[in-house]
Amino acid sequence: MAMPVESRLYLFARLPDDVGAHLDVSNDIEPALPGLNLVSAARRHITITRLSDIDAPEDHAIALVRWIMATMPPLAFHVVFDDVVVSARSTLLKASQPLVGALRCQAHVLDMLRHYGVEPGRHAAPVPHVTLGYGYKDARGVRPIDGISWLVDELVLVRSWHGRTWHEELGRWRLPMTPRVAA
Secondary structure, three states, X not given: OOOOOEEEEEEEEEOOHHHHHHHHHOOOOHHHOOOOEEOOHHHOEEEEEEHHHOOOOHHHHHHHHHHHHHHOXXXXXXXXXXXXXXXXXXXXXXXXXXXXXXXXXXXXXXXXXXXXXXXXXXXXXXXXXXXXXXXXXOOOEEEEEEEEEEEEOEEEEEEEEEOOOEEEEEEEEEOOOOOOXXX
C-alpha cells in the first residue's frame, strides 16, 4: 500500500547559484559530505517561515502570504554562515552569531500574519540554517569554517511534497533594499 503524500508550505530564501557552486567545491565543507544523502543544490534553502503550522486553511495561507509580499514585504538582508554542524541526523550550515536580518524577516512575516488574524504556530520560525545532507554516521560536532555569505533579496513560497524531494513554487518576490539615510 502506498504511503499518503503530505505537502507543507514554506517561505524560503534559496541560495544563489554562485553560493551553491562555492559549496560544491569548498575545502571547508567537503570533509563533512562523504556518507551523506546530499540535498541537491537546487533544493538548498533557508526556511524563513513554516506556513503549514499556521491556524488557517492552506488556500487562505497562500493568499495571505501573496498579499503580504505584494504590499508589505520584509527587507533584503545579509547572511553569514560560519559553522558546519554534523549530527547523526543531518549536516547543516549554521551561523555562530544570530542572523539578525533573517530573524527580522521572520518576525516581520509572523507579525503580518498576526495582523491579519492568523496565529503562526509554535514551529513557524525555525532557526535559520542550510541543510546540506542527511544521515551522517561518523564524527559529530561543530566545525568553524570561513564565512559563506550573501545578500538575500528574494523569497519563494513553496509547497514541499514530503518524501518526494520536490518543491512546487507558488510565488517569488524580490525584497526591497534598506533605504539609506542621507547625511
